[in-house]
Amino acid sequence: MHTIRLIYTSDAREDLRYRDFITIMDTAAETNRERAITGILCYGGGQFLQALEGERLAVNALYHHIATDPRHSNCQVLSVEEISTRDFAEWSMKIVDWNDAVTAARQTVLLKHSGSRHFDPANMSGQQASAFLREVAAMERLLTD
Incomplete structure (x- = not known):
C-alpha cells in the first residue's frame, strides 16, 4: 500500500459562510475516517489550502x-x-479559519513560508505550503493541549 500526502489550493465560492465550513468539516471528518484519510484545511481570503494524507487511491478519489x-x-x-x-494523523479533518484571530504569531508563520502577509496559497510552492501547514498544525496542537 502506498501512502501519500496531496496538497492543493482552490478558490472558495463567494457565498460560502462559516456554517458551510462546519457542514464541510462534519461530513469530511466522517467520510475521511471511513477511508483512513487525515488532513488539515486552512481557509482565508476566499481560498482553501488543504493537505490530504492516506492510501493513494483513496486520496486521489x-x-x-x-x-x-x-x-x-x-x-x-x-x-x-x-x-x-x-x-x-490525529485529524480526519481539521479546519483552520485563517480569517479568525489573525495573531502576530500567525502572521509570522505566513510571512516566513510565503513571503507575504496576505494568505494567498495559490502563490506558494509545494514546499512552502507543506512547511506552512506543518507549522500551522503545530500551533493548533498547542491551543488544544
Missing part, C-alpha cells in the same frame, strides 16, 4: 471529488509525495 465540487474553483495541486509518516 477524494481530490477528484473536491475538484468537481461546486464550492471550489481553480483547483491546483501544489504537491504529491509518498510518505512513511503522516503529519496530521
Whole structure:
C-alpha cells in the first residue's frame, strides 16, 4: 500500500459562510475516517489550502471529488509525495479559519513560508505550503493541549 500526502489550493465560492465550513468539516471528518484519510484545511481570503494524507487511491478519489465540487474553483495541486509518516494523523479533518484571530504569531508563520502577509496559497510552492501547514498544525496542537 502506498501512502501519500496531496496538497492543493482552490478558490472558495463567494457565498460560502462559516456554517458551510462546519457542514464541510462534519461530513469530511466522517467520510475521511471511513477511508483512513487525515488532513488539515486552512481557509482565508476566499481560498482553501488543504493537505490530504492516506492510501493513494483513496486520496486521489477524494481530490477528484473536491475538484468537481461546486464550492471550489481553480483547483491546483501544489504537491504529491509518498510518505512513511503522516503529519496530521490525529485529524480526519481539521479546519483552520485563517480569517479568525489573525495573531502576530500567525502572521509570522505566513510571512516566513510565503513571503507575504496576505494568505494567498495559490502563490506558494509545494514546499512552502507543506512547511506552512506543518507549522500551522503545530500551533493548533498547542491551543488544544
